[in-house]
Amino acid sequence: MESPRVGVVRESMLHRPLLIKPALGKTKSRGLSYPGPDFVFGTATTVQDGGVPEAISSWHSHTMSTRNREAERDFIALNREGVKSGLVTAKELHQYRATHDIRRQPLTREGFRRSAPARIPPDASFGITNRASTPISELMEYKYAQKWLEEQHAKDKILQAHRHKKAQLGRIQDTRTTMLRKSRPLPEPPSMWKMPRFQQVGPALDTFRDPEARKKAMSAHHSESASRRGILGQGTYKVD
DSSP: OOOOOOSOOOGGGGSOTTTOOOOTTSOOOOOOOOOOTTOOOSOOOOOOOOOHHHHHHSOOOOOOOOSSOOOOBOHHHHHHHHHHTTOOSHHHHHHHHHHOOOBOOOOOGGGGOOOOOOOOOTTOOOSOOOOOOOOHHHHHTTHHHHHHHHHHHHHHHHHHHHHHHHHHHHOOOOOHHHHHHHTOOOOOOOOOOOOGGGTTOOOSOOOSSSHHHHHHHHHHHHHHGGGBSSSSSOSOBOOO
């Protein structure tokens, strides 16, 4: 059943899938026109053969047809003949190919036959040979591991001898100049900056008994600067 339509139903509405309403219990139509129920799809077979008996009794082999195939131009032969004529530039060879024509020989069925493989001697065996069996006695006596350790020790000795020889060849004897360069005196630290007119003027007051006492006092002041206020650590002590 199909729901009733309201208005005029045009013939074009039966060919548009968006306007076609599906019928109850049927698939939705796509609006395509199909032939009648007596129409048979496919192509009719007109070949009448005798079946398997005729195929077995008379076997027809197909041959390559070269009647309607035009032979292709042989550009290799054209270039070869052009070089033999003394033409070497691309322009001259192009003109030669335009005025001459050489065609390839048509292929026959014999041209597709492959050469037969070489005869294999009857006593030939394919594959690889099996590895020789390992003697179980050497495995149980741990000979392979001992042999490996001996090889490693020999390699280490050769490497150490090579390194020792290389170190001896690269060593340079010390001379008086090199020893003096190694024992250079340490540079003196720069003195405090003073104005040029006060460089020759000594201190007006010296409250320390000796230079050693002055050094100790300055060291104590420097160690306590972390607990004092100010950028230079010269203010009062921090109570908090």
